[in-house]
Amino acid sequence: MGMDFGAAPLIAFDVLDLLGAFAFGLSGALVAVRRDFDVVGIAVLACCTAFGGGLIRDVLIGDIPPVAFTDLRYLVTALVAALVVFLWHPPERVRRVPLTLVDAMGLGLYCVTGAVKAASFGLGPVPSALMGVTTAVGGGMLRDVLAGLQPSVLRRDSELYALPALVGAGAASLLFYTGAYNWWTGALAALGAIVLRLLAVRYHWSAPRALRRQGGES
Amino acid sequence: MGMDFGAAPLIAFDVLDLLGAFAFGLSGALVAVRRDFDVVGIAVLACCTAFGGGLIRDVLIGDIPPVAFTDLRYLVTALVAALVVFLWHPPERVRRVPLTLVDAMGLGLYCVTGAVKAASFGLGPVPSALMGVTTAVGGGMLRDVLAGLQPSVLRRDSELYALPALVGAGAASLLFYTGAYNWWTGALAALGAIVLRLLAVRYHWSAPRALRRQGGES
Amino acid sequence: MGMDFGAAPLIAFDVLDLLGAFAFGLSGALVAVRRDFDVVGIAVLACCTAFGGGLIRDVLIGDIPPVAFTDLRYLVTALVAALVVFLWHPPERVRRVPLTLVDAMGLGLYCVTGAVKAASFGLGPVPSALMGVTTAVGGGMLRDVLAGLQPSVLRRDSELYALPALVGAGAASLLFYTGAYNWWTGALAALGAIVLRLLAVRYHWSAPRALRRQGGES
Numbered sequence: 282m283g284m285d286f287g288a289a290p291l292i293a294f295d296v297l298d299l300l301g302a303f304a305f306g307l308s309g310a311l312v313a314v315r316r317d318f319d320v321v322g323i324a325v326l327a328c329c330t331a332f333g334g335g336l337i338r339d340v341l342i343g344d345i346p347p348v349a350f351t352d353l354r355y356l357v358t359a360l361v362a363a364l365v366v367f368l369w370h371p372p373e374r375v376r377r378v379p380l381t382l383v384d385a386m387g388l389g390l391y392c393v394t395g396a397v398k399a400a401s402f403g404l405g406p407v408p409s410a411l412m413g414v415t416t417a418v419g420g421g422m423l424r425d426v427l428a429g430l431q432p433s434v435l436r437r438d439s440e441l442y443a444l445p446a447l448v449g450a451g452a453a454s455l456l457f458y459t460g461a462y463n464w465w466t467g468a469l470a471a472l473g474a475i476v477l478r479l480l481a482v483r484y485h486w487s488a489p490r491a492l493r494r495q496g497g498e499s
Numbered sequence: 500m501g502m503d504f505g506a507a508p509l510i511a512f513d514v515l516d517l518l519g520a521f522a523f524g525l526s527g528a529l530v531a532v533r534r535d536f537d538v539v540g541i542a543v544l545a546c547c548t549a550f551g552g553g554l555i556r557d558v559l560i561g562d563i564p565p566v567a568f569t570d571l572r573y574l575v576t577a578l579v580a581a582l583v584v585f586l587w588h589p590p591e592r593v594r595r596v597p598l599t600l601v602d603a604m605g606l607g608l609y610c611v612t613g614a615v616k617a618a619s620f621g622l623g624p625v626p627s628a629l630m631g632v633t634t635a636v637g638g639g640m641l642r643d644v645l646a647g648l649q650p651s652v653l654r655r656d657s658e659l660y661a662l663p664a665l666v667g668a669g670a671a672s673l674l675f676y677t678g679a680y681n682w683w684t685g686a687l688a689a690l691g692a693i694v695l696r697l698l699a700v701r702y703h704w705s706a707p708r709a710l711r712r713q714g715g716e717s
Numbered sequence: 718m719g720m721d722f723g724a725a726p727l728i729a730f731d732v733l734d735l736l737g738a739f740a741f742g743l744s745g746a747l748v749a750v751r752r753d754f755d756v757v758g759i760a761v762l763a764c765c766t767a768f769g770g771g772l773i774r775d776v777l778i779g780d781i782p783p784v785a786f787t788d789l790r791y792l793v794t795a796l797v798a799a800l801v802v803f804l805w806h807p808p809e810r811v812r813r814v815p816l817t818l819v820d821a822m823g824l825g826l827y828c829v830t831g832a833v834k835a836a837s838f839g840l841g842p843v844p845s846a847l848m849g850v851t852t853a854v855g856g857g858m859l860r861d862v863l864a865g866l867q868p869s870v871l872r873r874d875s876e877l878y879a880l881p882a883l884v885g886a887g888a889a890s891l892l893f894y895t896g897a898y899n900w901w902t903g904a905l906a907a908l909g910a911i912v913l914r915l916l917a918v919r920y921h922w923s924a925p926r927a928l929r930r931q932g933g934e935s
Binding site for chain 1: 560644
């Protein structure tokens with residue numbers, strides 16, 4: 282319904298979107314383990330993180346009921362991610378690295394698929410890019426709020442988070458509107474956002490804080 | 500609109516759904532009292548808890564505007580629950596018991612009505628069961644996030660919470676799709692979920708946590 | 718679509734709604750500065766606060782995709798608010814006053830525009846007033862939850878918050894249904910809610926807490 286793009290982009294959308302669900306499912310499950318939740322909590326947080334961004338996107342563009350509820354591959358994907366983390370998860374001292382990695386993957390994949398789905402539902406280029414960012418940061422926000430953590434997108438020690446999503450979503454929106462969106466270009470846009478995010482983490486790129494007054498009274 | 504089930508199940512749905520709103524309204528109000536909110540805060544948290552699950556359900560299945568806004572019985576029900584708790588509420592040392600009780604009631608009732616309403620809007624059996632769980636845990640999640648508490652569904656010391664909802668929602672979905680859903684079977688499914696939840700609390704049933712590595716480094 | 722009210726109320730709606738977005742954008746940005754977020758965090762929290770209430774309203778009344786995504790004036794308004802706070806923001810010791818002021822403005826403007834938009838989408842007078850309150854408190858709730866603060870509407874030391882919104886939304890709903898809604902009466906209803914909120918803050922008006930039992934054991 283409203284999906285007016287051809288078969289190849291559709292498959293590209295599907296594969297990337299399920300990969301995004303898997304990556305965010307892992308990230309939700311890893312946060313759940315860090316917070317010492319039980320297996321049910323791990324499954325619930327994996328689902329909330331994997332579906333959060335897509336649910337928000339689907340509600341906002343009017344794709345009701347959302348695919349996460351009707352296409353059971355999403356549920357299976359999130360539960361597999363939860364199971365993987367339940368059975369095997371890195372010890373405390375090295376947990377930050379895989380969490381950062383899968384979270385960046387979810388961010389990069391969802392910013393692209395969010396923008397493309399919004400565009401395919403008729404939103405213009407700029408709204409589609411915005412929707413891509415919303416899809417990308419929504420799942421992680423929900424994960425962090427439910428786990429009682431400050432959302433990644435606002436965390437002070439978390440380097441650039443929203444900007445890589447904006448770059449990826451903008452590129453995806455552009456690709457879609459120039460008819461150049463397919464499996465490869467979509468994956469490339471996602472990869473660009475992921476690499477940008479990981480570079481920001483690696484080199485501690487961060488945005489400036491609000492200008493302070495003299496005397497540091499602020 | 501979309502409600503293609505007969506009059507008897509419809510009444511069953513209505514009664515159970517309003518009972519769910521009342522139970523979650525009480526639970527929201529009790530949490531508000533525990534957090535020392537004023538009467539407005541009690542009313543707001545009662546409404547958020549009573550309407551949260553149903554709102555999420557209605558938005559996700561496309562019943563817009565949601566019944567909580569158009570059918571004023573829901574508002575009155577939530578406000579009566581708030582008033583009851585405002586006028587009479589158990590002292591601190593015995594407050595945990597009634598809160599657990601009414602929260603289990605809300606959980607059991609909403610998992611059934613959420614699944615049945617989703618099914619009546621055309622969702623398949625598995626998506627309907629998922630929607631029932633979402634309806635059941637949504638209100639309590641919103642209550643806990645707004646009150647600055649860890650959501651029940653993830654809390655470590657809260658024994659099985661999502662699983663009883665899944666059992667009740669699965670049963671309700673099955674009843675609906677076999678044409679056996681009515682006041683009595685619906686109430687029975689809700690009762691099953693409630694009893695399961697209370698047994699889990701009573702006997703401290705809990706799900707396993709993620710497998711740990713040797714040496715407890717995890 | 719669905720907007721069946723004339724041109725003058727429409728302009729009134731637009732101006733007041735954008736003013737509300739600006740006020741809540743400022744309030745989100747001020748909270749972000751208080752929490753020491755960087756410029757991206759300031760922009761994100763300004764957008765979440767400015768769009769939160771309107772998004773909830775649009776989703777609940779079925780105006781999909783929400784105006785915040787399709788009408789780019791909202792994005793520009795929120796980003797300008799973020800920029801203003803980024804460049805100039807009051808020092809710590811006087812920050813509470815401007816935050817209270819712009820938050821009250823957002824509250825007053827959104828309760829009116831939320832009620833009017835709901836009414837123009839066909840909701841009855843009481844549901845429209847409820848929707849106005851939801852629009853008014855939604856953005857601030859999202860802001861506070863994301864920033865890890867207790868929502869204003871529930872905070873104990875925050876005097877009446879939901880009641881001024883209810884008064885403003887009720888007045889706006891009444892004005893709409895009596896055909897008396899226009900730029901001036903709408904602005905007056907918003908002003909009434911703002912003044913009521915500020916008086917409550919100034920004179921520490923607060924609602925009673927739950928009745929306590931003898932001995933203060935509660």
